[in-house]
């Protein structure tokens with residue numbers, strides 16, 4: 001259990017700090033990028049402006065996995081329209 005993650009809901013849309021790849025995850029402490037395969041731990045990096053900021057960017061969080069996958073899809077489509 002990672003105490004800093006308790007404020008987030010179960011399912012999350014996260015951005016890889018290494019390559020910027022956006023994906024959905026339900027992980028709470030370890031994040032593995034589907035694209036670059038890097039494994040990162042969620043580590044809190046508190047700063048004055050955002051006391052709960054993490055090393056891994058969480059774009060969206062929800063208890064509903066469908067909402068999260070929808071957000072992830074929409075975010076990626078907005079970034080790379082095809």
Ligand SMILES: [Zn+2]
Nearest residue numbers: 016019033036
């Ligand atoms: Zn990556």
